[in-house]
Amino acid sequence: MDLINKYIKENKIQYFISVLFAILGVISNLFVYIILSKVIVSLIDGNQDYNYYMQKIFLIFSCLLVKEIFMSLSTAISHKIAYQIIRDIRKNLMEKLFKMPLGDILNESTGKLKDIIVNQVDNTETTLAHIIPEMTANLVGPLILFIYMLVLDYRLSLISLIPLFIGGIFMSGPMKRMKVKFPQAVKIGQDMNNSIVEYINGIEVIKTFNQGEKSYKKYSENVYKKANYYYNWMGENTRDYAISMSIAPVGILTIIPFGLYFCMKGSLDGGVFLTLIILSFGTIQNIMRVMTFEDDIGRISTIFGEIKNILNSRELYHKDDNSEIKNYNIELKNVDFSYEKDIQVINNLNINIKEGSSNALVGESGSGKSTIAKLIAGFWDVDNGSISIGNVDIKSMSLEKLSNIISYVSQDNFLFDMSIMENIRIGNRSASDKEIIEVCKKSACHDFIMNLSEGYETRVGEAGSLLSGGERQRISIARAMIKNAPIIILDEATSYIDPENEALIQDAISELVRGKTLIIIAHRLNTITNVDKIFVIKNGYLADQGSHDELLQSSEDYHNLWETALKGEKND
Structure with a gap:
């Protein structure tokens, strides 16, 4: 996790602001439950003051509005940071590939590199944009509310956590499986990407030697392998998820019987009893939101592990000691x-x-x-x-x-999928169009380029596929x-x-x-x-x-x- 910590530390001020706004948003939402509990207790006590209730409704509306404002600000900031980090990760990966020995890069499959740089880096967005601010807020907010509940009555507050604890036990199964299953799922996904890349790149050979059935079979087997793997994995988790999500939110099942018993014994005030019932919904609801991030938390170590493996790969040993090159022997x-x-x-x-x-x-x-x-x-x-x-x-x-x-x-x-003009300009970014045209005349390119549909602005296709081998070389x-x-x-x-x-x-x-x-x-x-x-x-x-x-x-x-x-x- 040191890698993710590195990127978070580089943006710690923005993350602090995002987390702060998220916490304020969650707390604003929790005040709704506190105010609502007071309204219900007042109704039971026979309060007939209409202005009192209108004030409370206004406060509830204000809290909800403030909550949306804070959460929107938090989400906007965290998403901006997340996409900046994703940009930086990809930039660092590209810079690393430039520094790695060519053989080490060629020894890695194209499908695997594509999966890490595109898919896996994309998968960090949930962690970077949501888990850090939202998970923190949904833990801090309920903790504050729970402390308030403990002040009201510690016995009933602790009893309300029993279903959540039982639900958490069933949730531990999917979390344990995630650590084992997700790395294998990544490997299966990369195998599928490899077979897709191989099928597409080898389509000419496949057609020439009538290998369509065999090659397609390899591709389809990898696709079905990935689908079946996820189907079986999710099937194993379904029961645990269902039980956990059914039990964890129903703290009311323990609060009501024990609360009634305490009220009948005279050790609990009825108003406090009702307040705790309402507040328990707010506490459990936010903790349940934390549990929804379980999948993302479980796979983040694997994702950053794949990224880290590339970033920690050996590099070509080069240092610039500013030695003057006096000749080119x-x-x-x-x-x-x-x-x-x-x-x-x-x-x-x-x-x-x-x-x-x-x-x-x-x-x-x-x-x-x-x-x-x-x-x-x-x-x-x-x-x-x-x-x-x-x-x-x-x-x-x-x-x-x-x-x-x-x-x-x-x-x-290699030619990039852009215009001929821009492909040649890679050699010298400051070259003018006129200079490029002059060079093309000297290298016997100009005539065939001018015969193309858009001349020098003709796109060459992926890896220059729209040109012949001789044209690409020229x-x-x-x-x-x-x-x-x-x-x-x-x-x-x-x-x-x-x-x-x-x-x-x-x-x-x-x-x-x-x-x-x-x-x-x-x-x-x-x-x-x-x-x-x-x-x-x-x-x-x-x-x-x-x-x-x-x-x-x-x-x-x-x-x-x-x-x-x-x-x-x-x-x-």
Whole structure:
């Protein structure tokens, strides 16, 4: 609960005001019962003063009006705070994801992350907006009223709590089940979300291989599993809820017999007896409102536990010591890296890349090329060794600073569901429309964009789904160009480009990397024959390095890769 306390403390003044208004609202409502009891006692005593009763009615109306005003103010303040906290939680989660190693994020299912960030964070609204002010008020108010009842007659006041106590015993069953059942319900819900995401994302494969029945079955089974789980869980609780809600509010069943007995024995005044009967309704009614928050209280620890697990996840180790980067030479020194323990991916790697040079990482699939590029970009931290830019260890740079000096273009660059113009402007928020259009002309984007229904204002769809793979990559290259970073990493950046446009894209890339430090990862070796240096990666090691011509003469590994590439081109 330390996490929820953290957010509450950040807004403690507003919460104090909200709770104060809620308490005043509940107390105003309790005065209605006190005044009403006096009216009934006066009627029984034979008071015929009409003005007296009109004054009491006016007081009751005033108390109800004051109650509504205070409760409205309390609710307005608490809801404002709640949505501010929900905003802050989501913002903190997004900032945390940015700081986490990429692998840790990819290892979490999309459905689970979506469930936590969207559904579970939304579920905190009841706790943050209602439980804190309303539960506090509905405990404090009845406590004050009960103290007043004790002053009138402690015996009957304590006896009035017997049904509430018995009802509370039956309510303990659902509360115990909540601690066990809700975490499992969250897991089942996340499994359902995963199957939905998988079904939607894989719909093309499902249709292609006629897997609709099998895939839909997995989806429907998870949906029914969640529905059945809640049905059985609520079925277990129904009896306990019914008994508790039937017994707890009827304190009158114990007050009347015992009160009559005390009156007959002469130890209790009739007026006090009637007053206690009426006041007991006010006390129990507010306590029953507290009991309605039982479900929310039971699941809040699980919800904040899920949020806390993400916020407490390991982060990439980066600190900004303000070291001046005097050049953009890149050095990997004795680098080791593994995604999982005991499975080494990069082994004692040493690479030097000069500022302004063009470089390529080549090797068989799974050799570690893309991993090296992602390590340079700061997506993961190395296990051992160091990576430096301009003699400054990248761990001594903030992630923001590192991101600003590197443009990373992969074969699967993501586009957001907004206009083409805004997708490209992500690379440079201050870029004008004119600058973006100029960049698009250089990256062979302009013509196809202008042929779209709304030109540069055309929305690209979720993850750029309304565009072809080649179109998405060209826009990604334009985004990298507008960023104008001194280091460019191209990870299979032209893999989806058709042969007709590849020459245009290569010209665009030449424009993009002019005077910059370039790292290319490519399977098409004919695209990297003119780079300054080629690094041959084999099983995470640096096998060879040199120019294309040098490696053809000296490196058996590179020669084999080149021969394979030539055969592939002939087959095409």
